[in-house]
Amino acid sequence: MEKYFLSDPELNDPVPMDFLSHKEKYEETVRKACVVYKKLKEMRKGTGSIDISRENIITSVIHSILKDGDPFSLNNVMMIPVIIGQATPRQQAMWLQRTINYEIIGTYAQTELGHGTFIRGLETTAHYDPTTQEFILNSPTLTSYKWWPGGLGQTTNYAIVVAQLYTQGVYRGIHLFMVQLRNEETHEPLPGIKIGEIGTKLGMNNVNNGFLGFENVHIPREHMLMKYSKVLEDGSYIKSTNEKLAYGGMTFVRVSILKVVSTLLAKACTIAIRYSAVRRQSEMKPGEPEPQILDYRTQQYKLFPYLAASFALKFTGKWLLNICTEVFSELEEGKLERLPELHALSCCLKAVCTTEAAQGAETCRLACGGHGYMMCSNLPSLYGLITAACTYEGENTVLLLQTARYLMKAWQQAVGGMAMTPTVAYLKQAVSGSNGTPCWEGSTACIVSAFQQVAARKVKHSADIMGQRIQEGVSPEDAWNMTSVELVQCAEAHGRAILVERFVAAVAELNVSVALKTVLAQLRDLYTIYTLLRNSGDFLMYTEMTPLDYCNLQNRMETLLSELRPNAVGIVDGFDFHDDIIASTLGSWDGQVYDRLFAAASKSPLNQDTVNESFHKYLKPMLKSGL
């Protein structure tokens, strides 16, 4: 599939995109995106329909090609899934095929200038008028303008809009509406639609994020997505039997983020490890040639743990996606039992994994020294893509506090001796007594158990101090806020316990050669021990680990770094990223780092003339102006 797309010469950049202006980048991106999506249309010819999991693969290839963002992507990632999940069959007949065929192109407009994670705070309104059988959309304030949706600026002509519904004078909560934004023939914004793009960003500059305001925009009654809640012709409102069914989409996106960031982190590791095998620096021993910087223990310590982390994220992401698929199919049968656990898992793992991947990518960039600072290394863009995920689809701290709320409830269940859902069952150990700590013998099983022990004890600690504050007369809400630093930390500890446990389980389950399993076990041990050492205070406080055990683990970690050294380049080669996908002067397969750096600089438009005209216009007059 990569070859199918990448073989097209129209996708080459005569001048690297980084040198273009913001407007030129947009125009060049639309040109390339149209090339890509025409090819996608070709692929879909004959099938007529759409297979979501195959679409995910295609989407990921397209995202790799349109590196710094794709203004069409929300059509695939949000518009189509939301129509499938939230629209009635009649509505699907109206829109689904048109979006799949790219006859229209849509986005998803939820976040507003003044309102992000807290959806109930959104200000956009939809008032139903039974006389015309229309909804009237309005943006009553500046802060109610939609802000951020991808492709919204100049690209899309439709959007799913999230708004506060009022019918028969009664407030009905948040609902979704299909809104046409632009004329399909002329692309002019429709009356009452105020639209534009929001400007330049740290990364993802080709996404064409936009803003959107409504001034008395009328849309037909049939344009509210009515699979669950409904508004009848007279304005009667029929409430969904279960509101939670509407949130499946966001959970799915959060779960998908794990795979996305694990791949981006693997790319960053590939670049840094390949570069570190080419770059030579300093003298390790007097008179000897400069060694590859990958031979420095400090460089191994920077890179290999994050290489291991990319596997931890990948395995955990795969496991979580399986759970998600199971829970969603149970939902179709009306079973809702596992939804809270899935929600708690998706919140906490999205937060922990994006934070870890962002740190990893940035560590990889810094490990490449000054050259990692250059855009042509692709490391700044990879960081830009990952760090964006720390704040989108639920800001990480807010998500961790949602998981913490689940953990506090689970703790009460554990204390009450009730049945526990699988991923928090370990809390029971901490309840069963202070001597629940396993004897420390440093095995993988011991370490997994210690991570759970830490999480459980932190949950207990948070519950205790919150309870104490409430007992002292503090309101539960204030006690929650006062304890929130600890609550975030216990959700993080829970996330780490799951990542470690899933990595161990995944390696145990894999049916691969002994040689491969050995390397995977080294990566697993490195990840678990490194993560433990980075949080050593927790383990010294809450487990039986002693300072001596700590030193032994430090030694084991260093041995693992040595053991992984000879295979490091092989492991990243094994990711099999195409050079055009990795898109890095430092990280290409052939290791021709310096030639590529020079070639990239040669393409700078500034280097096409020996003297820039600013010399004659500004510089020479200043130099000659005398003091």
Add this chain to the structure above:
Amino acid sequence: MEKYFLSDPELNDPVPMDFLSHKEKYEETVRKACVVYKKLKEMRKGTGSIDISRENIITSVIHSILKDGDPFSLNNVMMIPVIIGQATPRQQAMWLQRTINYEIIGTYAQTELGHGTFIRGLETTAHYDPTTQEFILNSPTLTSYKWWPGGLGQTTNYAIVVAQLYTQGVYRGIHLFMVQLRNEETHEPLPGIKIGEIGTKLGMNNVNNGFLGFENVHIPREHMLMKYSKVLEDGSYIKSTNEKLAYGGMTFVRVSILKVVSTLLAKACTIAIRYSAVRRQSEMKPGEPEPQILDYRTQQYKLFPYLAASFALKFTGKWLLNICTEVFSELEEGKLERLPELHALSCCLKAVCTTEAAQGAETCRLACGGHGYMMCSNLPSLYGLITAACTYEGENTVLLLQTARYLMKAWQQAVGGMAMTPTVAYLKQAVSGSNGTPCWEGSTACIVSAFQQVAARKVKHSADIMGQRIQEGVSPEDAWNMTSVELVQCAEAHGRAILVERFVAAVAELNVSVALKTVLAQLRDLYTIYTLLRNSGDFLMYTEMTPLDYCNLQNRMETLLSELRPNAVGIVDGFDFHDDIIASTLGSWDGQVYDRLFAAASKSPLNQDTVNESFHKYLKPMLKSGL
């Protein structure tokens, strides 16, 4: 001085720079830089000479105005100081006034494409030819091209070039040469000079970093900087009596970085704290209005410790600059005793402070959610400026290992009962016995002492395991490399101990009102306790701090967050950053966040047309192409 520069209407951006192409940014930067430097020339009129400390203030104002880098800056920051420090009086007469007057404009070309921190590895050569009394400069390989010098691309016409000197067929080590790069009238590169810019970067895109290669470039003998070492007409080489004298410049730049990053961090804190007082989100209590996000304990926990850190860096930077000035004036008298300590301090504090400031700026950005991702928040640029300092002027890990080498020597001195230099005198405590740990009572003095205890024990631990490895037959160089992860950690612990001790001393020494001192003491306590808690494993391992002490400190930290909350906006207002200097939609003095975001987006060139031409050229044909 700010007003003098900022009042000039020619410094306004009709279109924000972020929207321009790389080439347009350069041209616009040169235009603005010429406006600024013409004003600088005006200021210098009458004085005729140059006062370095006043120049530093001017430079910092100019850097604030030319936000994303200044292509002229290396003339002030490196060229002038190097001429003063390394050139003979005769040479100074040739070049100094011309550079001060901006009749010529210079840069400093040391780093090469393949060689950074390890100066001895540089490949550029300068061979002396006694027949013509010239040096002949060459770049024998691609990796020997100079790469990175600021302004080198299209701006400067002179450079101080670092090259390997050969005379009389003998290698003489690294020396500095004044090289004319471009014709002063036409700006065309001189024969044999290959020059250009290196391309786009994560940040500092207006610095015009360049590359430079030499092909048999002849320069007069008088163009080698000869204050210390000399080459006579016949090629005889006179070695400097002390090579270390040549390194003063780099130490000074490293020391200056502390002030630079503390100011940048203070800017980031100002933006995030002001925004957090405007932004409202979620419901703390049912039915109540959305609170300012600064009321969330988690938000305070993100921002206030870095606000405190900006003071820690500022105080420590000032102290270090004083030491640096003292040591340099001792050098003039031939006293070299304090040079190694200064070198160790400047290496370790540059590394620890840039890392801390970078984490802080990025934490501030993430604390502003999605809006922090926008360039108009100015937070991405501030991070770009700070994180660059982690790899320039000595890569941080390399610098920490240099300090570690000093600490290992100091440890041997402590063990041997020798006299210790002041900043490592605390190591003696750790030698004097295992019961050197002070009883834990949680006072500020106890915490300072605990930081030193941790550093000392880590130094001892590293020395012990390295010694053990050597005893087992490992070569000293391999033992060093095998121990380098611990060695880096002990240099970091040393740096933290100094920062904490300096913050405490600075607050004690300040003669200010009780009210102000109270707030500074809160910031000091927050910084010390937060830093301790973030490294709790070290304190549990190496001091008498118990888990209960840890919980008490956590409580104290949370009390400090509450106490600082009412003053947080006041503290950042006290930094007194001009709105044009802070340059942030989120961080302006009036708090009009949403209007400013909207106004910034309105300036996007993409928003000047309702329909972008790419719709007709690419998008419509794709949408209409059918499946």
